[in-house]
Amino acid sequence: MPELPEVETIARGLARRVSGDVIESVWLGSKPEPLKSSAADMEAALNAKKILNVRRSGKHIVFDLGESGTSGDSASAQWIVHLGMTGQLLVCPPASEVAKHTHAVLRLASGRELRFVDPRRFGRLAILENFTAPGLEPLTISATDFANLFRDRKTPIKSALLNQKLLSGVGNIYADEALHRAGVRPGRRAATLTSEQLRRLHKRLKQVLKEAIRLGGSSISDYVDADGEEGFFQIKHRVYGRTGRPCGKCGTTIKRVVIAGRSSHYCPKCQK
DNA sequence: ACTATTTCCTGGATGC
DNA sequence: TGCATCCAGGAAATAG
Numbered sequence: 001m002p003e004l005p006e007v008e009t010i011a012r013g014l015a016r017r018v019s020g021d022v023i024e025s026v027w028l029g030s031k032p033e034p035l036k037s038s039a040a041d042m043e044a045a046l047n048a049k050k051i052l053n054v055r056r057s058g059k060h061i062v063f064d065l066g067e068s069g070t071s072g073d074s075a076s077a078q079w080i081v082h083l084g085m086t087g088q089l090l091v092c093p094p095a096s097e098v099a100k101h102t103h104a105v106l107r108l109a110s111g112r113e114l115r116f117v118d119p120r121r122f123g124r125l126a127i128l129e130n131f132t133a134p135g136l137e138p139l140t141i142s143a144t145d146f147a148n149l150f151r152d153r154k155t156p157i158k159s160a161l162l163n164q165k166l167l168s169g170v171g172n173i174y175a176d177e178a179l180h181r182a183g184v185r186p187g188r189r190a191a192t193l194t195s196e197q198l199r200r201l202h203k204r205l206k207q208v209l210k211e212a213i214r215l216g217g218s219s220i221s222d223y224v225d226a227d228g229e230e231g232f233f234q235i236k237h238r239v240y241g242r243t244g245r246p247c248g249k250c251g252t253t254i255k256r257v258v259i260a261g262r263s264s265h266y267c268p269k270c271q272k
Numbered sequence: 273a274c275t276a277t278t279t280c281c282t283g284g285a286t287g288c
Numbered sequence: 289t290g291c292a293t294c295c296a297g298g299a300a301a302t303a304g
Contacts (some may be wrong), residue, residue: 001297059298085297086282103284120281122298149295155275164299261277262297 002083004138004169005212008056009231010089014063014114019092022050022068022109029103030070045077045127046106058133058168061089071253077127084122090115127166135168138205146202150190157193157201158186159260170205173240176265178205180239185271187257211236239265 002010026043049065063079081089092113093260098105104116104125116125136145149166150157160166161175170178179186181204184197203255209230217231234241238248243256243272247267257264 003298072284082298083279084299118281120297122281124299153274159275162298260275263295 001085001171002087002175002217003171003174004056004209005174005233006217006231007059007061007083009217010083010211011054011056011061014061014089014091015123018051018108018110018112019112020051021112023047023106024109025107027105027107036168041193042079042127044127046079049076056133056169057131058137059083059171060131060133062131077129080124080126080131081116082124084118084124085118085121086120090096090117092219110259129168133168134165135163136166138167138169138209141167141202143199143202145245147195147198150193150198155190156187156259157184157190158262158264161205162260162262169209171260172264173237174205174208174212175190176240177208177236177238179253180265180267180271181208183271186259186266188272195208239267 006195022136023046027045028039044147045140046065048068052064052066054061059082061081061083064077065077067076081087083089091215092115094107094111094113098115099117101113101119101121102117103121103123106114108114116123119214136149150160153160155163157212158179160176161170162172176186178201182197182201184193184201212231212233215231215233215236218233218237219230239254241255243263245252245254246252248269249268250267251265252269254265257266
């Protein structure tokens with residue numbers, strides 16, 4: 001399940017591999033469409049465009065597109081890819097087998113193909129201009145702005161962390177991991193956190209995201225980066241997916257509760 | 273304006 | 289072995 005660190009890893013890998021390449025042809029699957037715009041519009045927006053850069057905004061992958069004919073690199077539209085739960089963007093030799101649930105194939109001038117594969121179809125594709133994810137970036141947000149996001153909110157802090165309109169990029173894994181490292185229970189009402197706890201959560205969230213990026217993300221289920229490589233942050237998980245096992249810090253059994261319809265894992269002793 | 277709940281979707285795990 | 293059921297969860301839609 002790609003969250004900020006996984007999407008960052010994928011975007012960096014793609015930037016390295018396909019920046020400067022030109023889209024020669026486009027195939028878009030029919031199925032129940034993961035497309036925001038019509039297939040014809042998307043194809044027209046992608047065809048013959050140069051990929052200037054690939055980067056991350058929140059959990060979205062942004063392909064900056066430019067005209068391939070002109071010498072200047074003036075950006076026009078952007079191809080936005082959200083991987084949802086199970087989406088993958090793969091750079092493949094054209095001869096390689098097309099995986100089941102492939103919804104888009106971009107043939108590149110370099111001879112390779114960029115393929116979007118997504119079994120569960122929670123992923124989304126869109127053509128936009130000047131896209132920025134709705135929430136604030138967790139890696140750059142100030143402690144003050146961070147604290148202000150949660151002031152007066154009655155919702156559990158876990159729900160608030162997952163709310164992409166507040167912070168963009170935090171998902172279930174890193175919300176749980178940041179809360180454990182900050183010593184705060186996921187069910188705590190956001191507004192009841194002390195300023196000290198908010199300060200810690202701000203610090204620990206940044207820390208855990210940065211460390212996860214350094215390790216190439218967490219490979220849970222089928223996550224792989226643009227090179228097909230798995231990440232290693234899952235070995236650093238202290239609570240996520242560790243229900244019933246001992247907390248590494250104090251030995252107390254890790255508990256699981258459902259908040260906002262999501263599994264939330266925490267240590268009843270370390271987290272207040 | 274918020275908050276909580278439901279829905280989408282398939283594959284892997286589990287149970288009888 | 290085979291079939292049914294459950295569960296994973298990001299974000300949009302819906303309801304309160």
